Amino acid sequence: MMYLKRFLVGCMLLIGISGYAQERQGRGNMQNMDPAERAKNTVTRLTEQLQLEKSQQDSIYKQVLQQAQEEKIIFSNAGDDREKARSAMQASREKYSGKIKNFLNAEQAKKYDELQQQWSQRRPRQNQ
Known part of the structure; x- marks a missing residue:
């Protein structure tokens, strides 16, 4: 009886544990x-969050797609140099953030800045 209890607990x-691992893996990892x-x-x-119009959505989609493609290349070429990859990703985000803001009105741009800050x-901070 005692062995049966141990077996069931095991x-x-x-x-x-396997359910937790699958749940962690299933989260929307953007790099993958x-x-x-x-x-x-x-x-x-x-x-x-910004109540974008259809024309804004289309324009911003093109920019975000280019950013995602660029970041995928950065991530795949990074190898073991995580600091280099981090700085390249940050530069990419800044570049495309400016491009995205060009399609927003003043109120949306302010809200977009707040969202980016959040x-x-x-975003996980490593090596800090």
Whole structure:
């Protein structure tokens, strides 16, 4: 009877650990997403938060798609030099942020700046 209890407890632990691992893996890791899918998700989020018009969505989608493609290349070429990749990603974000702001009105641009600040605070900081 005691062995059966230990066996059941062991099975429950294995199920719990594997479920947790799959849940962690299933989160939307942006680097592993297709650039078109990343761009679509980003524009959808921006549309909800900034009330973008259709013409703005189309223009911003093109910029975000280019950014996602560029960042995918940066990430794949980074190798072990994470600092180089981090600085290249930051430069890419700044470049495309300016381009995206060109399609926003003043109120949307202000809100976009606030959103970017929130996103940067949520972004994991490593080696700091």
